[in-house]
Amino acid sequence: MPVDYLPILVMIAIVTAFAVIALTLSAMTGPRRPNPTKLSPYESGMPPFGSARRRFSIKYYLTAVLFILFDIEIIFFYPWAVLFRDLGWFGLSAMGTFMLVLLIGYVYVWRKGGFEWD
Amino acid sequence: MDFFDNIFTNIYAWLAFWLHELLMGWNLPKDVESALVSAIMIILVIIVIILWMVLMVLILIWLERKNAARIQDRVGPNRVGPWGLLQPVADTIKMLIKEDILPENADRFVHTIAPMIVMMPPVLMFAVIPWGKGMVPVDLNIGVLWIIAVASIGTIGVFLGGYGSNNKYSLLGGMRAVAQMVSYEIPQVLTIVPIVLMVGSMSLVKINEAQSGWFGMQWFVFAFPVGTIAFVVYYLSALAEVGRTPFDIPEGESEIVAGYMTEYSGMKWALFYLAEYFNFFIVCVIGATLFLGGWNGPILPGYVWLVAKTYALVLLGMWIRMTWPRFRVDQLMNFAWKVLVPIALVNIVLAGVALPIFKMIGF
Numbered sequence: 134m135p136v137d138y139l140p141i142l143v144m145i146a147i148v149t150a151f152a153v154i155a156l157t158l159s160a161m162t163g164p165r166r167p168n169p170t171k172l173s174p175y176e177s178g179m180p181p182f183g184s185a186r187r188r189f190s191i192k193y194y195l196t197a198v199l200f201i202l203f204d205i206e207i208i209f210f211y212p213w214a215v216l217f218r219d220l221g222w223f224g225l226s227a228m229g230t231f232m233l234v235l236l237i238g239y240v241y242v243w244r245k246g247g248f249e250w251d
Numbered sequence: 252m253d254f255f256d257n258i259f260t261n262i263y264a265w266l267a268f269w270l271h272e273l274l275m276g277w278n279l280p281k282d283v284e285s286a287l288v289s290a291i292m293i294i295l296v297i298i299v300i301i302l303w304m305v306l307m308v309l310i311l312i313w314l315e316r317k318n319a320a321r322i323q324d325r326v327g328p329n330r331v332g333p334w335g336l337l338q339p340v341a342d343t344i345k346m347l348i349k350e351d352i353l354p355e356n357a358d359r360f361v362h363t364i365a366p367m368i369v370m371m372p373p374v375l376m377f378a379v380i381p382w383g384k385g386m387v388p389v390d391l392n393i394g395v396l397w398i399i400a401v402a403s404i405g406t407i408g409v410f411l412g413g414y415g416s417n418n419k420y421s422l423l424g425g426m427r428a429v430a431q432m433v434s435y436e437i438p439q440v441l442t443i444v445p446i447v448l449m450v451g452s453m454s455l456v457k458i459n460e461a462q463s464g465w466f467g468m469q470w471f472v473f474a475f476p477v478g479t480i481a482f483v484v485y486y487l488s489a490l491a492e493v494g495r496t497p498f499d500i501p502e503g504e505s506e507i508v509a510g511y512m513t514e515y516s517g518m519k520w521a522l523f524y525l526a527e528y529f530n531f532f533i534v535c536v537i538g539a540t541l542f543l544g545g546w547n548g549p550i551l552p553g554y555v556w557l558v559a560k561t562y563a564l565v566l567l568g569m570w571i572r573m574t575w576p577r578f579r580v581d582q583l584m585n586f587a588w589k590v591l592v593p594i595a596l597v598n599i600v601l602a603g604v605a606l607p608i609f610k611m612i613g614f
Binding site: 151172185249 | 375
């Protein structure tokens with residue numbers, strides 16, 4: 134029922150208000166004495182060089198893609214798990230096939246070194 | 252005992268009734284009046300829940316500092332209030348009146364919005380937890396799915412914080428945090444499947460009911476081997492997901508200063524800090540609900556049991572934090588993908604195959 138989610142909406146509103154009020158209060162009460170050194174990015178006391186908006190390792194991208202793939206597939210387990218008793222052996226065999234496909238992909242990624250991190 | 256068990260539901264019913272009486276005098280149409288009453292009650296319940304959460308987290312922060320001190324043979328906070336109990340409050344006030352530094356070239360909007368996004372999901376997860384008999388703020392029939400879905404929002408906030416600060420440590424920390432959080436989400440999501448499978452519902456209330464019964468023998472931790480394995484995998488991946496110390500790569504002080512929090516100060520930093528403890532508390536509550544029987548327990552009222560079980564998990568987490576050194580990044584990722592995911596997958600197969608066989612032999 135969509136009505137069930139009404140309290141959640143209220144909750145989002147109240148939490149957002151809480152965060153905004155906290156930040157505004159701190160902006161109002163806190164001092165504001167900026168100077169160039171304070172505003173420069175922290176690099177362990179060294180003079181900062183270059184921008185931080187730079188390229189980073191492809192590893193992170195690979196992890197994100199793997200996450201999306203696995204997460205989408207895992208979500209299919211949930212409806213099956215809820216209806217497990219009703220579906221019986223048919224559901225079990227269907228899910229076994231699904232699991233097998235998932236496992237083949239998993240083993241493939243493992244063999245290809247997708248999980249290596251160095 | 253019934254009195255204490257139902258005290259909160261009774262207060263709720265009494266308040267709703269009183270509100271009803273109050274509105275009687277206004278001669279509103281019937282449906283408008285009932286809608287108004289339920290709206291006010293919803294807002295009240297949610298405010299109470301948020302206050303409850305803040306209180307729990309303040310206690311948690313105090314407990315962690317005290318506990319860490321004891322383990323490291325120190326005294327810990329003992330100046331503000333009795334046994335230093337008011338230390339978190341003093342810290343909050345101090346954070347509030349600190350300067351908020353916005354580094355140059357930082358993305359102003361992203362930098363500000365990141366802590367807000369980070370602290371929102373754990374509060375939303377609080378809404379669906381059954382705190383006691385009939386004490387569910389929002390009873391969703393897809394409670395488990397809701398928790399999983401909302402939990403992943405925090406990742407975005409962490410990355411925004413890392414990216415928006417224009418600092419190399421922040422960026423590295425943010426990337427690491429995202430990689431770690433999404434990696435450990437896989438085993439966490441997988442390991443709840445056997446529970447849903449055993450109960451046949453995603454509602455947390457139903458999951459709680461399925462674990463009632465005499466003296467905790469129906470708890471899913473004791474449903475050997477499936478439930479036990481699921482619990483261990485859940486707890487480890489939950490600790491990693493919230494970035495507690497053996498898994499605190501995203502903010503490893505000795506490597507990347509403070510990770511995505513490097514450029515944050517004042518209240519923004521406090522929101523990150525708060526979110527960390529919100530998260531830690533909420534994963535322990537969910538662990539207690541899913542695996543330790545939730546509010547089921549003899550003699551004492553339900554909410555006392557839930558809080559006690561939660562604090563048992565919290566103390567375990569603190570103990571692990573204080574006694575283990577940090578993992579290396581590659582060890583951490585390997586642990587998620589090569590250890591926890593296969594275990595969780597095998598566990599699902601075990602649950603799927605074992606249940607029909609148990610049913611066949613009439614267990």
